[in-house]
Amino acid sequence: MAQKYTTREEDYSKWYNELVYRADLAEHSDVRGCMVIKPYGYAIWEMMKDILDKKFKETGHSNAYFPLFIPKSYLSKEASHVDGFAKECAVVTHYRLKNAEDGSGVIVDPTAKLEEELIVRPTSETIIWNSYKNWIQSYRDLPILINQWANVVRWEMRTRLFLRTTEFLWQEGHTAHATKQEAIDETIQMLEVYADFAENYMAMPVIKGVKTESERFAGADDTYCIEAMMQDGKALQAGTSHFLGQNFAKAFEVKYADKEGKLEFVWATSWGVSTRLMGALIMTHSDDEGLVLPPALAPIQVVAVPIHRTEEELAMIDEKFQELGKKLKALGISFKYDNDDNRRPGWKFAEYEAKGVPIRLAMGPRDLENGKVEVARRDNKTKEVVDFDGIDGFIENLLAEIQTNLLQRAKDYRAANIQTVDSYEEFKSKIDGGGFFYAHWDGTNETEAKIKEETQATIRCIAIDQSEEAGVCMVTGKPSSKRVIFAKAY
Numbered sequence: 001m002a003q004k005y006t007t008r009e010e011d012y013s014k015w016y017n018e019l020v021y022r023a024d025l026a027e028h029s030d031v032r033g034c035m036v037i038k039p040y041g042y043a044i045w046e047m048m049k050d051i052l053d054k055k056f057k058e059t060g061h062s063n064a065y066f067p068l069f070i071p072k073s074y075l076s077k078e079a080s081h082v083d084g085f086a087k088e089c090a091v092v093t094h095y096r097l098k099n100a101e102d103g104s105g106v107i108v109d110p111t112a113k114l115e116e117e118l119i120v121r122p123t124s125e126t127i128i129w130n131s132y133k134n135w136i137q138s139y140r141d142l143p144i145l146i147n148q149w150a151n152v153v154r155w156e157m158r159t160r161l162f163l164r165t166t167e168f169l170w171q172e173g174h175t176a177h178a179t180k181q182e183a184i185d186e187t188i189q190m191l192e193v194y195a196d197f198a199e200n201y202m203a204m205p206v207i208k209g210v211k212t213e214s215e216r217f218a219g220a221d222d223t224y225c226i227e228a229m230m231q232d233g234k235a236l237q238a239g240t241s242h243f244l245g246q247n248f249a250k251a252f253e254v255k256y257a258d259k260e261g262k263l264e265f266v267w268a269t270s271w272g273v274s275t276r277l278m279g280a281l282i283m284t285h286s287d288d289e290g291l292v293l294p295p296a297l298a299p300i301q302v303v304a305v306p307i308h309r310t311e312e313e314l315a316m317i318d319e320k321f322q323e324l325g326k327k328l329k330a331l332g333i334s335f336k337y338d339n340d341d342n343r344r345p346g347w348k349f350a351e352y353e354a355k356g357v358p359i360r361l362a363m364g365p366r367d368l369e370n371g372k373v374e375v376a377r378r379d380n381k382t383k384e385v386v387d388f389d390g391i392d393g394f395i396e397n398l399l400a401e402i403q404t405n406l407l408q409r410a411k412d413y414r415a416a417n418i419q420t421v422d423s424y425e426e427f428k429s430k431i432d433g434g435g436f437f438y439a440h441w442d443g444t445n446e447t448e449a450k451i452k453e454e455t456q457a458t459i460r461c462i463a464i465d466q467s468e469e470a471g472v473c474m475v476t477g478k479p480s481s482k483r484v485i486f487a488k489a490y
Helices: 012-022 039-058 079-088 125-135 180-200 247-251 276-285 311-330 345-354 365-370 391-416 424-433 445-455
Strands: 026-028 035-037 069-071 090-094 097-099 106-108 113-120 144-153 167-177 207-210 222-229 235-245 255-257 263-265 267-274 302-306 335-337 359-363 372-377 383-387 418-420 436-440 458-463 483-487
Touching: 012 026, 012 276, 035 039, 039 144, 039 167, 039 180, 039 276, 079 247, 125 144, 125 167, 125 247, 167 180, 180 207, 180 222, 180 235, 180 267, 222 391, 222 458, 222 483, 235 247, 235 276, 247 267, 267 276, 276 391, 302 311, 302 345, 311 335, 311 359, 311 365, 311 391, 345 359, 359 365, 359 391, 365 372, 372 391, 383 391, 391 418, 424 436, 424 445, 445 458
Parallel strands: 302 335, 302 359, 418 436
Antiparallel strands: 026 035, 069 113, 090 113, 097 106, 144 167, 167 267, 207 222, 207 458, 222 235, 235 267, 255 263, 359 372, 372 383, 436 483, 458 483
């Protein structure tokens, strides 16, 4: 009997967890709060990483690597930064173990205490700006455009595979500039890079916006973000780009001599996305049968399965699919031919459906005789039998169609789940149903905190393209110049 899986309607959270295991993406580690990213899941992350890395380099950035450990004193130099991360830090206090005298195992050697504790990086602004102060003397040394691919640790009490784990993978860009405007331009440029990647590769529509003061990155003057809507109507912050002003430059005394020889503090940015994008990808497109992948991020874009009775039939089907594989490879399309006799075709169909492979091909004796092949689409679960001649061009066009369809489907879902509300009572009656709510807010931290406490909804962002609109706050009745986006979020 086939295993019954939880549906999205029954329990969205359980459906998500089951899908991560079912698609062989990741699993929980014995290390509390940490995960093992399995080969298929890591292959998707590698595709994301390679595409983004290329985009970063096209915009003038270079990769570097900085230490995993940060001296505790560095975090103390920027007050709001340390306040933002203090409760999430893992701290190294000793540098050696020794065998217990009673033979019970190893213990921490009490004589090997570090003179200064080391923090396992929750983010790298402090360690990087400590280096930048040695790299920057004059305007000729600017700008510095650095990106780092790394792991970070933020001690989480409630974890969820990909979405929130104690250790996760990410990239963090850290740039230094001579002028405020140049730093702001960099911040917005990288936000646009993230938005382009989300929409054109992940097929995930996003809203670009600015965070409120209370939701801002610790140590930033402004935080820009991209917000996406998942299939349960909750928001997910998919990427952030921070204008840091001169905060870290002042904390680490990073100055440069301008063309007149005058010393000025440097202007800074930082920006990043993480393996949380994997969770976003899953929850944007997948269904009750498993993962659904946009072709642009699918490790296997096309899989072919032979159906045969005799070795002679298999040999002829082999020849056809091997020939097709060469043509698809020349087009830059990833192709897998699965002629493993240890699994039946039906099992393979279910396996590749669960893994989200965009196109599945099947050929049996009758198809072979008629020069046909069955083509199954993962996005809408339709099948059609087409001529084998010219199938490579057909597949190339179909992959583009699937990519477009997934983006449009996600856009349609989001559009159907955006509401405008004017009264707090209406907001409270609807927020549990999910979706994005455009509402007026008086701009105060007190009102924002009240809404969060009473409804568990937060201001996701103030949309960049949101036009001015005079109104009154739905809670206090005080004047408001534009609506902001509220939602419950991951």
